[in-house]
Amino acid sequence: MRLVFLGTGTSVGVPMIGCGCAVCTSADPRNRRRRTSAYLQGGGVSLVVDTAPDFRDQVLTFGVPRVDAVLFTHSHADHIFGFDDIRRFNLMQGGLIPAYASAETVADLKRVFNYVITEPPSAGRYRPRTEFRVIAGPWRMGGLEIEPLDVVHGHTRTLGFLFREGNRTLGYVPDCSEMPPATLERLRGADVMVLDALREKPHPTHLTVADSVALLERIGARKSYMVHMNHEVDHAGLEASLPDRIRAAYDGLTLEWREGFPEPLARSPKSVSAPPTSFAPDP
Numbered sequence: 706m707r708l709v710f711l712g713t714g715t716s717v718g719v720p721m722i723g724c725g726c727a728v729c730t731s732a733d734p735r736n737r738r739r740r741t742s743a744y745l746q747g748g749g750v751s752l753v754v755d756t757a758p759d760f761r762d763q764v765l766t767f768g769v770p771r772v773d774a775v776l777f778t779h780s781h782a783d784h785i786f787g788f789d790d791i792r793r794f795n796l797m798q799g800g801l802i803p804a805y806a807s808a809e810t811v812a813d814l815k816r817v818f819n820y821v822i823t824e825p826p827s828a829g830r831y832r833p834r835t836e837f838r839v840i841a842g843p844w845r846m847g848g849l850e851i852e853p854l855d856v857v858h859g860h861t862r863t864l865g866f867l868f869r870e871g872n873r874t875l876g877y878v879p880d881c882s883e884m885p886p887a888t889l890e891r892l893r894g895a896d897v898m899v900l901d902a903l904r905e906k907p908h909p910t911h912l913t914v915a916d917s918v919a920l921l922e923r924i925g926a927r928k929s930y931m932v933h934m935n936h937e938v939d940h941a942g943l944e945a946s947l948p949d950r951i952r953a954a955y956d957g958l959t960l961e962w963r964e965g966f967p968e969p970l971a972r973s974p975k976s977v978s979a980p981p982t983s984f985a986p987d988p
């Protein structure tokens with residue numbers, strides 16, 4: 706499996722429009738955070754988890770050679786607004802690209818991207834070709850098993866995902882204020898855990914850095930990475946404050962599982978190559 710962090714920032718991104726703070730004006734590229742989303746290659750399948758408003762820029766910057774499916778955690782704007790740009794993958798690959806989400810998120814996607822489902826094919830095919838699929842439980846694509854997990858995100862619920870390829874596992878929960886015990890149990894002992902850590906101060910819909918550390922300690926992944934940080938979080942400062950097994954992710958960071966253990970690779974934009982594909986996408 707290989708995971709590319711396409712974006713690691715909160716909904717407004719970092720730098721934030723109109724802000725001149727030390728992080729927003731930082732020269733450290735790890736303090737430039739596009740909206741949170743990820744690219745996962747495993748089991749012969751290439752997936753995008755959430756299509757952020759920055760999706761096009763993320764694809765051009767970090768290299769996303771193929772998209773077999775899109776998974777959505779929830780329908781907040783920072784996780785869905787780049788969806789229209791999967792058109793290019795439709796044209797390059799041929800065929801439709803399924804989008805998987807909860808029933809509630811599928812309803813929102815059908816409303817926000819209404820033209821995708823209402824426009825007849827004869828009206829022109831330069832729109833996303835997709836099929837919205839409601840996630841009803843764990844499912845499999847190629848050699849990748851995907852388990853949806855219930856997550857509390859303020860007054861709404863989101864999906865987290867547990868990905869498994871053989872004995873290699875990844876937990877991915879980008880927006881979270883509280884983790885139900887059953888979800889925590891499923892994630893316990895994952896190889897890699899990716900979790901929300903918005904900022905130091907409390908927030909009604911996100912975990913603080915301290916909350917995130919406490920939860921990550923309980924999950925006990927071999928390596929953990931924080932995402933969805935805002936402009937109050939300086940990358941180097943945060944990393945210096947964290948235990949070794951917990952790191953702050955940054956845009957373009959790529960993790961690769963080698964001999965059952967994930968090793969972070971150096972930041973290497975456009976280094977992602979097409980996987981050997983054993984997954985037959987829908988016609």
Ligand SMILES: [Zn+2]
Nearest residue numbers: 716781783880
């Ligand atoms: Zn978000």
Ligand SMILES: [Zn+2]
Nearest residue numbers: 724726729936
């Ligand atoms: Zn700022």
Ligand SMILES: [Zn+2]
Nearest residue numbers: 779781858880
């Ligand atoms: Zn959200």
